[in-house]
Amino acid sequence: xxxxxxxxKEAVRDHYAKAARAAESCCxxxxxxxxxxxxxxxxxxxxxxxxxGALAASLGCGNPTPLADLQPGQIxxxxxxxxxxxxxxxxxxxxxxxxxYGLDMxxxxxxxxxxxxxxxQVENAEFLEGTMEAIPLPEGAIxxxxxxxxxxxxxDKPAVFGETFRVLKPGGRLALSDIVLRRHLSxxxxxxxxxxxxxxxxxxxxxxxxxxLEVAGFEQIGIEPVHVFDRADITQMAEDLQLSGDLPAAxxxxxxxxxxxxxxxxxxxxxxxxx
Numbered sequence: 001x002x003x004x005x006x007x008x009k010e011a012v013r014d015h016y017a018k019a020a021r022a023a024e025s026c027c028x029x030x031x032x033x034x035x036x037x038x039x040x041x042x043x044x045x046x047x048x049x050x051x052x053g054a055l056a057a058s059l060g061c062g063n064p065t066p067l068a069d070l071q072p073g074q075i076x077x078x079x080x081x082x083x084x085x086x087x088x089x090x091x092x093x094x095x096x097x098x099x100x101y102g103l104d105m106x107x108x109x110x111x112x113x114x115x116x117x118x119x120x121q122v123e124n125a126e127f128l129e130g131t132m133e134a135i136p137l138p139e140g141a142i143x144x145x146x147x148x149x150x151x152x153x154x155x156d157k158p159a160v161f162g163e164t165f166r167v168l169k170p171g172g173r174l175a176l177s178d179i180v181l182r183r184h185l186s187x188x189x190x191x192x193x194x195x196x197x198x199x200x201x202x203x204x205x206x207x208x209x210x211x212x213l214e215v216a217g218f219e220q221i222g223i224e225p226v227h228v229f230d231r232a233d234i235t236q237m238a239e240d241l242q243l244s245g246d247l248p249a250a251x252x253x254x255x256x257x258x259x260x261x262x263x264x265x266x267x268x269x270x271x272x273x274x275x
Contacts (some may be wrong), residue, residue: 064146065089067268068175073097074143077167079132079160080104080150084113084125090146091125101142102127103135133159140169145176149266152179152203161216168273174213176269179203180223183263189256209269218271226268231261 065086070076070093078087081102091100102125104110113127130136132147133156145164154160164174181203204212206223213221229237234257242253 064148064175064177064268065093067177067270068144068146068173070094070098070144075099075101075141076144076146077101077103077135077137077142079135079145079147079164080153081113081127082109082148084116084127086146086148087113087125087127088117088120088122091122095124098124100125101137103130103132105129105131133163135163135167137167139166142167142172143169144173147176147178149177149179151176151269155202157204157212158215161212161218165216165218165273170273171275172273174218174269174271177226178209178267178269180209180225180265180267180269181205181263182228182265185263186259188251189259203264206267213269213271217273219274220270220272222268222270224268224270226266228262228265229260231257234260234264 074094076090081087081104087100087102110127110129117125128136210221238253238257
Protein backbone atom coordinates (compact mmCIF):
# COMPACT_ATOMS: atom_id res chain seq x y z
CA UNK A 1 0.00 0.00 0.00
CA UNK A 2 1.37 3.43 -0.98
CA UNK A 3 1.79 6.39 1.37
CA UNK A 4 -1.12 8.07 -0.40
CA UNK A 5 -3.31 5.01 0.18
CA UNK A 6 -2.35 5.03 3.86
CA UNK A 7 -3.27 8.71 4.09
CA UNK A 8 -6.67 8.04 2.53
CA LYS A 9 -7.33 5.13 4.89
CA GLU A 10 -6.44 7.18 7.97
CA ALA A 11 -8.50 10.16 6.80
CA VAL A 12 -11.53 7.91 6.25
CA ARG A 13 -11.06 6.21 9.63
CA ASP A 14 -10.77 9.58 11.42
CA HIS A 15 -13.80 11.02 9.61
CA TYR A 16 -16.08 8.14 10.53
CA ALA A 17 -14.77 7.93 14.08
CA LYS A 18 -15.93 11.54 14.46
CA ALA A 19 -19.28 10.60 12.93
CA ALA A 20 -19.69 7.78 15.46
CA ARG A 21 -18.93 10.10 18.36
CA ALA A 22 -21.37 12.68 16.99
CA ALA A 23 -24.12 10.07 16.69
CA GLU A 24 -23.38 8.80 20.19
CA SER A 25 -23.78 12.31 21.58
CA CYS A 26 -27.14 12.67 19.77
CA CYS A 27 -25.77 15.27 17.40
CA UNK A 28 -26.48 13.15 14.33
CA UNK A 29 -24.15 12.69 11.34
CA UNK A 30 -21.36 15.23 10.93
CA UNK A 31 -20.60 17.10 7.75
CA UNK A 32 -23.24 18.05 5.25
CA UNK A 33 -21.36 16.25 2.50
CA UNK A 34 -22.47 13.11 4.25
CA UNK A 35 -25.91 14.59 4.94
CA UNK A 36 -26.26 15.21 1.20
CA UNK A 37 -25.01 11.86 -0.07
CA UNK A 38 -26.42 10.14 3.02
CA UNK A 39 -30.08 10.77 2.25
CA UNK A 40 -31.13 7.25 2.97
CA UNK A 41 -34.23 5.54 1.65
CA UNK A 42 -35.51 3.72 4.73
CA UNK A 43 -39.26 3.51 5.24
CA UNK A 44 -41.05 3.69 8.56
CA UNK A 45 -41.51 -0.08 8.59
CA UNK A 46 -37.71 -0.39 8.82
CA UNK A 47 -36.78 2.55 10.99
CA UNK A 48 -39.42 1.96 13.67
CA UNK A 49 -37.65 -1.24 14.76
CA UNK A 50 -34.16 0.29 14.96
CA UNK A 51 -32.47 2.30 17.73
CA UNK A 52 -32.02 6.02 17.16
CA GLY A 53 -28.25 5.55 17.38
CA ALA A 54 -28.25 3.32 14.32
CA LEU A 55 -30.25 5.86 12.33
CA ALA A 56 -28.09 8.79 13.46
CA ALA A 57 -24.94 7.04 12.28
CA SER A 58 -26.33 6.10 8.88
CA LEU A 59 -24.16 7.82 6.25
CA GLY A 60 -25.13 5.83 3.18
CA CYS A 61 -26.42 6.68 -0.28
CA GLY A 62 -29.34 4.26 -0.42
CA ASN A 63 -30.96 1.26 1.19
CA PRO A 64 -29.26 -1.92 -0.07
CA THR A 65 -31.39 -4.38 1.90
CA PRO A 66 -34.39 -4.51 -0.51
CA LEU A 67 -31.92 -4.61 -3.40
CA ALA A 68 -30.33 -7.70 -1.86
CA ASP A 69 -33.59 -9.69 -1.82
CA LEU A 70 -32.50 -11.49 1.35
CA GLN A 71 -34.15 -14.76 2.29
CA PRO A 72 -34.40 -16.65 5.62
CA GLY A 73 -31.36 -18.82 6.24
CA GLN A 74 -28.90 -16.78 4.18
CA ILE A 75 -25.55 -15.46 5.44
CA UNK A 76 -25.05 -11.78 4.61
CA UNK A 77 -22.06 -9.46 5.00
CA UNK A 78 -22.22 -5.66 5.14
CA UNK A 79 -18.99 -3.90 4.14
CA UNK A 80 -18.39 -0.75 6.18
CA UNK A 81 -21.31 -1.41 8.50
CA UNK A 82 -21.05 1.82 10.51
CA UNK A 83 -23.72 2.12 13.19
CA UNK A 84 -25.24 -1.17 12.07
CA UNK A 85 -28.53 -0.13 10.43
CA UNK A 86 -28.18 -2.42 7.39
CA UNK A 87 -26.82 -5.32 9.46
CA UNK A 88 -29.74 -5.17 11.90
CA UNK A 89 -32.29 -4.95 9.08
CA UNK A 90 -30.58 -7.81 7.22
CA UNK A 91 -30.46 -9.97 10.34
CA UNK A 92 -34.22 -9.66 10.69
CA UNK A 93 -34.72 -10.64 7.06
CA UNK A 94 -32.56 -13.79 7.25
CA UNK A 95 -33.81 -14.92 10.68
CA UNK A 96 -34.20 -17.31 12.33
CA UNK A 97 -31.52 -19.58 10.83
CA UNK A 98 -29.51 -16.97 8.87
CA UNK A 99 -26.88 -14.54 10.09
CA UNK A 100 -25.69 -11.02 9.28
CA TYR A 101 -22.07 -9.89 9.64
CA GLY A 102 -20.99 -6.26 9.77
CA LEU A 103 -17.40 -5.35 8.89
CA ASP A 104 -15.89 -1.99 9.85
CA MET A 105 -12.35 -0.69 10.46
CA UNK A 106 -13.39 2.05 12.89
CA UNK A 107 -13.49 0.96 16.56
CA UNK A 108 -15.85 3.80 17.47
CA UNK A 109 -18.37 2.64 14.86
CA UNK A 110 -18.08 -0.98 16.00
CA UNK A 111 -18.73 0.02 19.59
CA UNK A 112 -21.79 2.02 18.54
CA UNK A 113 -23.08 -0.83 16.35
CA UNK A 114 -22.78 -3.38 19.15
CA UNK A 115 -24.71 -1.13 21.51
CA UNK A 116 -27.39 -0.69 18.86
CA UNK A 117 -27.54 -4.45 18.40
CA UNK A 118 -28.06 -4.98 22.11
CA UNK A 119 -30.76 -2.32 22.23
CA UNK A 120 -32.54 -3.83 19.21
CA GLN A 121 -32.23 -7.32 20.75
CA VAL A 122 -30.95 -8.83 17.52
CA GLU A 123 -29.06 -12.04 18.26
CA ASN A 124 -28.17 -13.32 14.77
CA ALA A 125 -25.71 -10.52 13.97
CA GLU A 126 -21.98 -10.14 14.54
CA PHE A 127 -19.72 -7.13 14.03
CA LEU A 128 -16.12 -7.71 12.93
CA GLU A 129 -13.18 -5.33 12.96
CA GLY A 130 -11.25 -5.30 9.71
CA THR A 131 -11.00 -3.87 6.22
CA MET A 132 -12.81 -4.77 3.04
CA GLU A 133 -9.42 -5.22 1.35
CA ALA A 134 -8.72 -8.16 3.73
CA ILE A 135 -12.06 -9.57 4.90
CA PRO A 136 -11.62 -11.72 8.05
CA LEU A 137 -13.90 -14.53 6.87
CA PRO A 138 -13.16 -17.85 5.11
CA GLU A 139 -13.58 -18.52 1.41
CA GLY A 140 -17.12 -19.24 0.27
CA ALA A 141 -18.78 -18.26 3.56
CA ILE A 142 -21.29 -15.63 2.37
CA UNK A 143 -24.48 -15.74 0.30
CA UNK A 144 -24.94 -11.99 -0.21
CA UNK A 145 -22.64 -9.00 0.27
CA UNK A 146 -24.18 -5.57 0.74
CA UNK A 147 -22.60 -2.16 1.24
CA UNK A 148 -23.91 1.36 1.57
CA UNK A 149 -21.70 4.10 0.09
CA UNK A 150 -18.43 2.51 1.26
CA UNK A 151 -16.64 0.86 -1.68
CA UNK A 152 -15.85 4.31 -3.10
CA UNK A 153 -13.83 5.05 0.07
CA UNK A 154 -11.27 2.33 -0.62
CA UNK A 155 -7.95 3.28 -2.20
CA ASP A 156 -7.53 -0.32 -3.48
CA LYS A 157 -10.77 -1.34 -5.15
CA PRO A 158 -9.33 -4.35 -7.03
CA ALA A 159 -8.47 -5.81 -3.61
CA VAL A 160 -12.03 -5.14 -2.42
CA PHE A 161 -13.57 -6.89 -5.42
CA GLY A 162 -11.10 -9.77 -5.15
CA GLU A 163 -11.95 -10.26 -1.48
CA THR A 164 -15.70 -10.07 -2.03
CA PHE A 165 -15.40 -12.67 -4.79
CA ARG A 166 -13.34 -14.92 -2.47
CA VAL A 167 -15.75 -14.91 0.48
CA LEU A 168 -18.91 -15.35 -1.60
CA LYS A 169 -20.30 -18.82 -2.19
CA PRO A 170 -20.64 -19.95 -5.81
CA GLY A 171 -23.73 -18.17 -7.10
CA GLY A 172 -23.42 -15.56 -4.34
CA ARG A 173 -24.37 -11.98 -5.05
CA LEU A 174 -23.19 -8.40 -4.58
CA ALA A 175 -25.92 -5.83 -3.88
CA LEU A 176 -24.29 -2.45 -3.31
CA SER A 177 -25.38 1.16 -2.98
CA ASP A 178 -22.46 3.32 -4.04
CA ILE A 179 -21.32 6.58 -5.59
CA VAL A 180 -20.33 6.30 -9.26
CA LEU A 181 -18.77 8.89 -11.57
CA ARG A 182 -20.18 9.69 -14.99
CA ARG A 183 -16.96 11.34 -16.24
CA HIS A 184 -13.32 11.79 -15.23
CA LEU A 185 -12.32 14.22 -12.48
CA SER A 186 -9.32 16.52 -12.75
CA UNK A 187 -6.23 15.77 -10.66
CA UNK A 188 -6.79 18.62 -8.13
CA UNK A 189 -10.35 17.50 -7.44
CA UNK A 190 -9.39 13.83 -7.30
CA UNK A 191 -6.65 14.62 -4.79
CA UNK A 192 -8.85 16.62 -2.38
CA UNK A 193 -9.04 14.51 0.79
CA UNK A 194 -12.33 16.10 1.86
CA UNK A 195 -13.88 14.83 -1.35
CA UNK A 196 -12.53 11.34 -0.60
CA UNK A 197 -14.12 11.21 2.86
CA UNK A 198 -17.20 12.84 1.31
CA UNK A 199 -17.56 9.84 -1.04
CA UNK A 200 -16.83 11.68 -4.31
CA UNK A 201 -13.12 11.72 -5.24
CA UNK A 202 -12.65 7.99 -4.73
CA UNK A 203 -15.65 6.91 -6.79
CA UNK A 204 -15.10 4.85 -9.93
CA UNK A 205 -16.25 5.70 -13.41
CA UNK A 206 -19.20 3.53 -14.41
CA UNK A 207 -17.24 1.63 -17.08
CA UNK A 208 -14.28 1.14 -14.74
CA UNK A 209 -16.61 -0.24 -12.06
CA UNK A 210 -17.92 -2.84 -14.48
CA UNK A 211 -14.43 -3.65 -15.78
CA UNK A 212 -12.98 -4.18 -12.29
CA LEU A 213 -15.86 -6.45 -11.27
CA GLU A 214 -15.35 -8.50 -14.43
CA VAL A 215 -11.61 -8.82 -13.76
CA ALA A 216 -12.41 -10.09 -10.26
CA GLY A 217 -14.57 -12.82 -11.86
CA PHE A 218 -18.11 -11.47 -11.44
CA GLU A 219 -20.88 -11.81 -14.02
CA GLN A 220 -24.42 -10.42 -14.50
CA ILE A 221 -23.11 -6.96 -13.59
CA GLY A 222 -25.53 -4.05 -13.59
CA ILE A 223 -25.36 -0.42 -12.47
CA GLU A 224 -28.67 1.37 -11.96
CA PRO A 225 -28.55 5.17 -11.46
CA VAL A 226 -30.58 6.40 -8.48
CA HIS A 227 -29.78 10.13 -8.26
CA VAL A 228 -27.52 12.39 -10.31
CA PHE A 229 -26.20 15.25 -8.20
CA ASP A 230 -26.90 18.61 -9.82
CA ARG A 231 -25.35 22.02 -9.28
CA ALA A 232 -27.48 22.79 -6.21
CA ASP A 233 -26.42 19.50 -4.59
CA ILE A 234 -22.73 20.08 -5.29
CA THR A 235 -22.86 23.72 -4.18
CA GLN A 236 -24.32 22.69 -0.83
CA MET A 237 -21.63 20.05 -0.42
CA ALA A 238 -18.85 22.51 -1.24
CA GLU A 239 -20.16 25.11 1.19
CA ASP A 240 -20.25 22.63 4.04
CA LEU A 241 -16.84 21.20 3.24
CA GLN A 242 -15.47 24.74 3.32
CA LEU A 243 -17.07 25.36 6.72
CA SER A 244 -15.59 22.15 8.11
CA GLY A 245 -12.16 22.94 6.68
CA ASP A 246 -12.13 19.78 4.57
CA LEU A 247 -11.30 21.45 1.25
CA PRO A 248 -7.75 22.57 0.42
CA ALA A 249 -7.41 26.35 0.55
CA ALA A 250 -5.84 26.37 -2.91
CA UNK A 251 -8.76 24.55 -4.54
CA UNK A 252 -10.88 26.72 -6.84
CA UNK A 253 -14.32 26.02 -5.37
CA UNK A 254 -16.33 27.58 -8.22
CA UNK A 255 -14.39 25.57 -10.80
CA UNK A 256 -14.83 22.44 -8.69
CA UNK A 257 -18.60 22.94 -8.57
CA UNK A 258 -18.62 23.39 -12.34
CA UNK A 259 -16.63 20.19 -12.76
CA UNK A 260 -18.77 18.06 -10.44
CA UNK A 261 -22.17 19.30 -11.69
CA UNK A 262 -23.80 16.20 -13.18
CA UNK A 263 -20.63 14.12 -12.83
CA UNK A 264 -21.62 12.24 -9.66
CA UNK A 265 -24.48 9.82 -9.09
CA UNK A 266 -25.66 7.41 -6.46
CA UNK A 267 -26.37 3.99 -7.92
CA UNK A 268 -27.32 0.40 -7.18
CA UNK A 269 -24.62 -2.07 -8.26
CA UNK A 270 -25.43 -5.75 -8.76
CA UNK A 271 -23.15 -8.67 -9.64
CA UNK A 272 -23.00 -12.42 -9.17
CA UNK A 273 -20.23 -14.97 -8.60
CA UNK A 274 -20.56 -17.81 -11.14
CA UNK A 275 -21.98 -21.11 -9.90
